[in-house]
Amino acid sequence: MAKKPVILTQKGPVALIQLNQPERGNRVTLDMAWELRQICQRLNVEGKAQVVILTGAGESFCCGGEQLLDDGDSSSPPLDQRLESYRAASSIGGLKIASIAAINGNALDQGLELALACDLRIAAEGASLGFSNLSKGIIPWDGGTQRLPRTVGRSRALELFLTGRLVQAEEACRIGLVNKVVPLEELQDAAQEMAAAISSGAPIAVQYIKEAVHKGADMTLEQGLNLEADLSIILQSTNDRHEGVQAFLNKRKPKFSGE
Amino acid sequence: MPSFQTIDYSKARGVASICLNRPQVRNAYNTVMRDELFQVMEAVKEDSDVRAVVISGRGPDFCAGADLTEFGAAPSIVIAREARWERDLWSLFLNIGKPLVAAIHGNCIGSGLEMAMLCDLRIAAEDAIFAMPEAKLGLIPAAGGTQTLPRNVGLSRSLHLLLTCQAVDAEEALAQGLVTTVVPRNRLIEEANRLAQHLTTLDQRAVAALKEALRHGPDLPLDQALEMEARLVLKLVSGKGRDQTL
Numbered sequence: 001m002a003k004k005p006v007i008l009t010q011k012g013p014v015a016l017i018q019l020n021q022p023e024r025g026n027r028v029t030l031d032m033a034w035e036l037r038q039i040c041q042r043l044n045v046e047g048k049a050q051v052v053i054l055t056g057a058g059e060s061f062c063c064g065g066e067q068l069l070d071d072g073d074s075s076s077p078p079l080d081q082r083l084e085s086y087r088a089a090s091s092i093g094g095l096k097i098a099s100i101a102a103i104n105g106n107a108l109d110q111g112l113e114l115a116l117a118c119d120l121r122i123a124a125e126g127a128s129l130g131f132s133n134l135s136k137g138i139i140p141w142d143g144g145t146q147r148l149p150r151t152v153g154r155s156r157a158l159e160l161f162l163t164g165r166l167v168q169a170e171e172a173c174r175i176g177l178v179n180k181v182v183p184l185e186e187l188q189d190a191a192q193e194m195a196a197a198i199s200s201g202a203p204i205a206v207q208y209i210k211e212a213v214h215k216g217a218d219m220t221l222e223q224g225l226n227l228e229a230d231l232s233i234i235l236q237s238t239n240d241r242h243e244g245v246q247a248f249l250n251k252r253k254p255k256f257s258g259e
Numbered sequence: 260m261p262s263f264q265t266i267d268y269s270k271a272r273g274v275a276s277i278c279l280n281r282p283q284v285r286n287a288y289n290t291v292m293r294d295e296l297f298q299v300m301e302a303v304k305e306d307s308d309v310r311a312v313v314i315s316g317r318g319p320d321f322c323a324g325a326d327l328t329e330f331g332a333a334p335s336i337v338i339a340r341e342a343r344w345e346r347d348l349w350s351l352f353l354n355i356g357k358p359l360v361a362a363i364h365g366n367c368i369g370s371g372l373e374m375a376m377l378c379d380l381r382i383a384a385e386d387a388i389f390a391m392p393e394a395k396l397g398l399i400p401a402a403g404g405t406q407t408l409p410r411n412v413g414l415s416r417s418l419h420l421l422l423t424c425q426a427v428d429a430e431e432a433l434a435q436g437l438v439t440t441v442v443p444r445n446r447l448i449e450e451a452n453r454l455a456q457h458l459t460t461l462d463q464r465a466v467a468a469l470k471e472a473l474r475h476g477p478d479l480p481l482d483q484a485l486e487m488e489a490r491l492v493l494k495l496v497s498g499k500g501r502d503q504t505l
Contacts, residue, residue: 098422119418151415179419197423201394209394209421212405217414220478224406225349232401233339244397245327256397 005032007057008039013050013199014192015043022058028065028110033088040091047258050203051195052095054118055102055188061127062111068138089143092117096207098198102191103127104184108166113142116151119210121177122191123169124184129177130166150217152177202240203258208232265292267317268299273310273459274452275303282318287326288370288402297346304355310459312355313451314378315362321387322371327396349403352377353474356467358458362451363387364444368426372437373402376411379470381437382451383429384444389437390426410477412436468495 007018017039019026026032043049056062066086070079077085092099092114101107101115103123112129115121123129131148133140140148140161149157152175160167169181182190198206208231216224235241240256247254267278277299279286303309316322334342352359352374361375364384372389375381391408393400400421408417416435420427429441442450458466468491476484 098418119422120415151413153413176413176415179415194423197425198394201422201424202397205394205397205399206422208399209405210418212399213409213414213418213421216406217409221353221406221410221474222350225403228399228403228405229340229343229401232399233336233343235397235399236334236336236339238397240397242397244395245330248327248396254395254397 004035005029006035006039010049013048013203014195015049015052017052017054019054019056019062022056022060025060025063025106026056026058026111027063028086028088028114030066030085033065033086033091036088037091040095044094044096050097050199050206050258052092052097052099052118053102053191053195054092054099054114055191056104056111058105060105060111061101061103061107062114063106063108065110065142067136068141083141087142089113089117089147093143093147096210097203098206098210100191100194100198102187103129103169103178104187109133109140109144110142113140113144113147116147117143120179120194121172122180122182122187122194123172123178124187125169125181126184127169127172128166129169129172130164131161132164132166134161135164202238202244202254202256204238204240205235205244208235263295263299265289266295266299270306270309272456273308274455275299275306275309275312276452277303277312277314279314279316279322282316282320284326285320285323285366286316286318286371287323288374289326289329293346293348297348297351300348300351300355303357304351309357310461310463311455312357312359313362313448313455314359314374315448315451316364316371318365320365320371321361321363321367322374323366324369324371324392325401343401349373349377356470357463358455358466358470360451360455360458362447363438364447369393369400369404370402373400373404373407376407377403380439380454382440382442382447382454383432383438384447385429385441386444387429387432387438387441388426389420389428389432390424391420392424394422395424464495468492 005021007020009016099118101118101121103115103121105127107115107129109131131140131144156175172178173181212228212231216227239259244254265281267280269276303312359378361378361381363375364387366388367375368390391404412435432438433441472488472491
């Protein structure tokens with residue numbers, strides 16, 4: 001039986017998604033993209049996990065994806081359908097729960113697009129991040145042209161796209177592309193620690209914060225403030241809000257039920 | 260101006276000073292403070308003597324967040340919604356055409372940090388601590404934090420603050436762009452006043468126009484934002500002498 005292209009392991013509130021084709025730098029294949037879509041859908045529906053960590057097996061995080069070519073073969077599916085089936089970042093971006101990319105090695109092209117679709121990023125020292133698509137006559141096609149400028153600003157995004165320059169983990173941290181840099185051997189612990197910090201929050205509150213931040217980014221400030229107000233008021237009907245406040249006032253640890 | 264229970268208000272040389280004054284509870288924000296701030300901010304907005312505003316905190320902290328003994332009790336969501344909009348203090352902050360300076364020391368947590376993010380400039384003392392602990396309390400920010408933080412420090416850093424609830428110190432806050440300056444604790448108010456004093460020397464209509472351009476521009480497509488900028492400039496210049504140079 002062929003090796004699974006993606007491995008999902010769930011431990012309590014933390015789901016670990018590992019890209020598992022280290023011999024090819026975890027480049028995204030059709031199988032891998034399909035598997036990622038299934039996993040993300042399942043995580044959204046099941047509602048057991050509260051945080052996802054995305055990482056790569058072996059030396060690389062993910063060195064890119066397939067080359068999109070119009071092979072002129074009329075028997076293969078139309079190009080737009082093939083593009084859709086190669087894309088995977090929107091599956092990660094569509095997660096209702098928080099997501100962390102644990103960037104264990106190079107994150108290039110589609111690999112960086114996957115990382116950008118996560119809410120938070122930790123990189124191992126020595127990891128390189130960047131886009132080289134343009135030198136191959138193509139543009140980033142899994143959300144990169146939109147998510148990179150929204151993360152590091154337009155000027156830096158254009159520089160990285162146009163020059164194809166790779167940034168090292170430390171610089172990535174300075175420009176806000178990753179949140180934290182740690183030695184490789186500490187990466188998984190650092191990601192678990194970050195996941196634990198997030199999962200000690202109330203599950204619905206964490207999801208609502210994520211929703212308010214991401215949806216609000218596409219709205220005017222007024223609209224965003226209205227969304228935040230509505231979500232915070234809906235939250236008042238939850239047991240966890242009551243529990244969180246009571247625990248704080250009584251100086252004890254809250255026990256959230258996700259309700 | 261009447262005297263207040265939860266804040267101090269004074270005015271000198273064009274600078275309005277608002278000092279959060281519930282040091283026994285780390286200047287926790289409650290409904291009385293909301294109403295008093297609302298009253299003061301409305302007055303500041305209209306008062307032509309006021310050309311800059313400094314907001315600071317009495318005691319060891321700037322503001323440690325909302326007073327949960329009060330906001331903790333959840334009324335029906337219908338009542339909560341009414342209460343949220345009856346005095347929209349946060350929109351009032353955004354709609355004051357005068358420069359607002361937050362002078363931050365000690366704890367600047369939850370609504371305290373959100374209040375600071377609704378100001379234009381933030382100076383922190385070296386002892387300042389910043390955090391957004393709402394998720395750990397089963398809450399989400401409700402004073403605009405999910406919107407103002409990303410617009411000031413970017414998505415990635417905001418999500419880190421909001422999702423992990425981990426605190427950052429003044430040095431880190433400066434590196435992330437949460438604050439514009441860090442000064443020693445004993446010089447905080449002096450530096451904030453010095454900055455505010457400088458702001459009073461600027462053309463007030465120009466300051467208001469700049470604030471408007473930056474407040475609405477990022478929400479618009481670039482061509483519309485440029486038109487708005489042009490409108491603001493023309494309005495500004497047409498009210499001045501003929502020899503005004505652009």
